[in-house]
Amino acid sequence: MVTTIEKDTALVRGSKIRSLRQRLKLTLDETATAAGISKPFLSQVERGLASPSIYSLEGIANALGVKVQYFVDTPSEERSVCRANELKFFGFADSANLFARMTNLPAGRQLEAMLVRMPPGQKRSEVTTHAVEEFIYVIEGHVSLTLEDKTFVLLARDSAHxxxxxxxxxxxxxNKESVVMWVGTPTLF
Structure with a gap:
């Protein structure tokens, strides 16, 4: 006998699979073939009408480029929410800036976000990250951003990508502290 909880779990898991497959622009047939399962079975899984074995779920995860945990883990406050009163600023020896992580970093996440507090009159500093793309949003103050040999002055509510x-x-x-929100995507290698 299948319980309501098991049906709900199958429906949520199936929706996650379908959503990811569609975001990746993969067909049912392409995904099923890559996962080593039949197209009708994958369709049933996506609609919450069937539950895959761990072996089948692993095949689906591999076909979609994620770990099995992507389909099994449920959202939790610890993994998804960062409370303002829990932000902890930290620094590095070679920088006058202070940083606070705005995201939790479970494996597989694609974004990292930080608040950066920059003291007034700070000297220009090279920014080194392990990101592929970066986005900054100036919350307070003025920030001079140099990309190659071009410099742009960003005021509060300006952004750059x-x-x-x-x-x-x-x-x-x-002439006062500037506060910037930095968002980046980690490197893939």
């Missing part, structure tokens, strides 16, 4: 392979640096050009 760029590839981190481009030589870049930041400087606080305000």
């Amino acid at each position: 760029y590839e981190s392979t481009v030589p870049h640096s930041w400087a606080n050009t305000a």
